[in-house]
Amino acid sequence: MHRRGVGAGAIAKKKLAEAKYKERGTVLAEDQLTQMSKQLDMFKANLEEFASKHKQEIRKNPEFRVQFQDMCATIGVDPLASGKGFWSEMLGVGDFYYELGVQIIEVCLALRHRNGAGLITLEELHQQVLRGRGRFAQDVSRDDLIRAIKKLKALGTGFGIIPVGGTYLIQSVPAELNMDHTVVLQLAEKNGYVTVSEIQASLKWETERARQVLEHLLKEGLAWLDLQAAGEAHYWLPALFTDLYSQEITAEEAREALP
Amino acid sequence: MAIPLSQIVFIEEQSAGIGKSAKIVVHLHPAPPSKEPGPFQNSKNSYIKLSFKEHGQIEFYRRLSEEMTQRRWENMPVSQSLQTSRGSQPGRVRAVGIVGIERKLEEKRKETDKNISEAFEDLSKLMIKAKEMVELSKSIANKIKEKQGDITEDETIRFKSYLLSMGIANPVTRETYGSGTQYHMQLAKQLAGILQAPLEERGGIMSLTEVYCLVNRARGMELLSPEDLVNACKMLEVLKLPLRLRVFDSGVMVIELQSHKEEEMVASALETVSEKGSLTSEEFAKLVGMSVLLAKERLLLAEKMGHLCRDDSVEGLRFYPNLFMTQS
Numbered sequence: 001m002h003r004r005g006v007g008a009g010a011i012a013k014k015k016l017a018e019a020k021y022k023e024r025g026t027v028l029a030e031d032q033l034t035q036m037s038k039q040l041d042m043f044k045a046n047l048e049e050f051a052s053k054h055k056q057e058i059r060k061n062p063e064f065r066v067q068f069q070d071m072c073a074t075i076g077v078d079p080l081a082s083g084k085g086f087w088s089e090m091l092g093v094g095d096f097y098y099e100l101g102v103q104i105i106e107v108c109l110a111l112r113h114r115n116g117a118g119l120i121t122l123e124e125l126h127q128q129v130l131r132g133r134g135r136f137a138q139d140v141s142r143d144d145l146i147r148a149i150k151k152l153k154a155l156g157t158g159f160g161i162i163p164v165g166g167t168y169l170i171q172s173v174p175a176e177l178n179m180d181h182t183v184v185l186q187l188a189e190k191n192g193y194v195t196v197s198e199i200q201a202s203l204k205w206e207t208e209r210a211r212q213v214l215e216h217l218l219k220e221g222l223a224w225l226d227l228q229a230a231g232e233a234h235y236w237l238p239a240l241f242t243d244l245y246s247q248e249i250t251a252e253e254a255r256e257a258l259p
Numbered sequence: 260m261a262i263p264l265s266q267i268v269f270i271e272e273q274s275a276g277i278g279k280s281a282k283i284v285v286h287l288h289p290a291p292p293s294k295e296p297g298p299f300q301n302s303k304n305s306y307i308k309l310s311f312k313e314h315g316q317i318e319f320y321r322r323l324s325e326e327m328t329q330r331r332w333e334n335m336p337v338s339q340s341l342q343t344s345r346g347s348q349p350g351r352v353r354a355v356g357i358v359g360i361e362r363k364l365e366e367k368r369k370e371t372d373k374n375i376s377e378a379f380e381d382l383s384k385l386m387i388k389a390k391e392m393v394e395l396s397k398s399i400a401n402k403i404k405e406k407q408g409d410i411t412e413d414e415t416i417r418f419k420s421y422l423l424s425m426g427i428a429n430p431v432t433r434e435t436y437g438s439g440t441q442y443h444m445q446l447a448k449q450l451a452g453i454l455q456a457p458l459e460e461r462g463g464i465m466s467l468t469e470v471y472c473l474v475n476r477a478r479g480m481e482l483l484s485p486e487d488l489v490n491a492c493k494m495l496e497v498l499k500l501p502l503r504l505r506v507f508d509s510g511v512m513v514i515e516l517q518s519h520k521e522e523e524m525v526a527s528a529l530e531t532v533s534e535k536g537s538l539t540s541e542e543f544a545k546l547v548g549m550s551v552l553l554a555k556e557r558l559l560l561a562e563k564m565g566h567l568c569r570d571d572s573v574e575g576l577r578f579y580p581n582l583f584m585t586q587s
Contacts, residue, residue, distance in 0.1 A: 030414070032398065033414060036421055039395065040424060043389065044424075046388055050381055050382070050385050054381060054382070064375065067382070074386075075390040075393055076393045076427065081423070081426045081484060082442075083484050084442050086426075088484070089481075098475060099475065099482060102471065105468055105471070105472055151484065151486070154488075155471055155488070157512075174552075219573050219575060225573075
């Protein structure tokens with residue numbers, strides 16, 4: 001009987017085969033890199049064609065941008081990773097979002113003195129960014145803002161996106177907010193404030209846990225303590241006072257509005 | 260609010276006096292029975308008064324008189340409807356103008372829809388090709404893994420730049436940061452040039468957010484992505500450039516001049532705090548003329564080095580000189 005694959009000879013043969021395969025492996029990788037290079041050139045040409053026909057669509061249509069981003073994400077491509085990427089260079093998506101990033105940073109910086117801790121609603125951010133961009137600038141959607149902010153996280157700045165109610169709170173200053181803090185913020189979104197009783201009732205927490213979370217929010221300047229409220233102490237979240245901010249007008253506008 | 264000129268019978272001026280402004284009185288025909296519903300159904304007056312608080316009455320009177328003389332509305336082929344409500348009413352004929360405009364809008368809508376669906380079709384086709392690129396890059400990455408380091412540096416550089424162009428995360432290292440390419444090296448050198456002066460102006464240190472805004476505002480076009488900036492900054496030290504990237508414990512990232520010694524700045528920070536007894540980050544920032552973010556980092560570093568103590572209360576975070584160290 002002839003048994004295959006056993007014995008010193010067979011092992012040596014196997015090793016030789018492996019080594020040859022590895023060699024071929026080198027060649028294969030080289031080939032594939034060359035192939036990739038060629039395909040890249042072709043893709044670039046395709047993208048150029050697409051851009052010549054539809055570049056405007058990306059710039060003008062927020063819905064289209066969403067579709068575009070989602071498709072990219074599905075196939076595993078990040079069109080915003082680099083300004084040097086094809087997507088950026090040819091479609092101009094990069095500049096749109098990177099500039100938006102700058103505007104978001106500037107708005108958050110400007111507003112920080114107001115709410116003290118760098119926490120604002122997506123709505124307010126949206127309004128302020130639009131105002132800053134002026135009447136003739138391209139339209140910017142909330143989805144655009146979220147994507148730009150996600151990119152800004154790379155700068156290590158403490159930009160955070162916290163879902164509350166049907167919207168988001170945007171954090172622009174590194175403040176340590178863990179799950180507990182986030183959950184309480186979400187609870188407060190309904191009325192703009194929260195109480196210890198509410199936390200106990202909704203979240204079934206012990207008093208001490210609730211108290212600690214609220215103290216932390218006070219310390220970070222995210223919450224204001226109202227001891228004069230009926231019943232028990234109210235903890236207000238100025239970041240949720242969007243209504244107040246949206247009515248702000250300049251002195252000039254006020255003068256013009258008067259009869 | 261608008262009243263057709265055809266309703267006007269007669270106009271007269273009333274000059275201004277003490278305590279009252281100049282006025283133009285416009286006498287009107289009685290309202291026709293087909294009058295559209297408005298703020299009031301009827302009025303006991305048959306005139307309106309236009310009041311001119313500052314000026315303009317002379318010009319207005321002149322123009323209105325002209326119109327009254329010309330009576331252009333009697334020559335128009337159809338009466339223009341000023342109401343926003345549509346639908347035919349007895350005695351009113353739709354103006355050609357409005358229908359024309361509506362038709363144009365409709366056409367434009369259809370055109371836009373067509374453009375969008377075409378764009379989506381083309382986009383889908385493009386994405387299929389892009390997916391092929393992703394698959395190919397995965398296959399190459401697998402080959403590289405199998406070879407376990409037998410890949411040449413040249414090949415690595417090529418591969419990384421291809422990934423950068425397509426926006427594909429490096430499948431080998433799984434990191435999208437630190438994937439330095441030629442591009443990032445060039446960028447690092449550029450940054451060293453651009454940032455020297457601004458850093459000196461700001462006491463030798465800037466947060467990465469500030470740098471991002473500064474650089475992109477200066478560029479205007481072909482902006483850097485946040486990741487581009489981070490990847491380039493990671494190469495600063497390797498390339499022996501006069502700046503470096505520093506990451507604080509909190510995760511805050513800054514660019515410092517090589518000559519900047521944050522630890523030495525801590526000594527002066529201690530002096531400042533001692534002078535004032537105690538300081539919060541905001542107070543310190545204001546005194547020294549720094550951003551609150553960087554002020555906080557400096558105070559935290561001072562605390563880490565044992566020079567300051569913290570007092571953490573609901574009133575905020577306050578720093579005191581660490582007397583445990585100095586007074587034994």
